[in-house]
Amino acid sequence: MFVEHENQFATAPAQEDHRRQLIEAAIEEIRPNLRRDGGDCVLLGIEGRNVMVRLTGACMFCKLSGATLEGIQSRIVEKLGEFVRLVPVPGGVKAAH
16 A cells, blocks of 8 residues: 555656646647737746746736636646636836846
């Protein structure tokens, strides 16, 4: 029984890598549409079922950014086959010194 648990923990990093690849693939599918409109979406991190992203460019101030985030989340859920929460992380302009 201990061996089964040992193998389970050994594959956990591989499963996380696979999840990250699927999430990145979902964002890549949507990216051309975002870039065509002058924006983009950057994957910042994954913590459990929370996927942190930052909208950049024209997407930052767009009235439809909520719909864009919903579309990205739907695509990720479709690819993963499990619910995830897309968490938008605001980004600011760095002050020049």
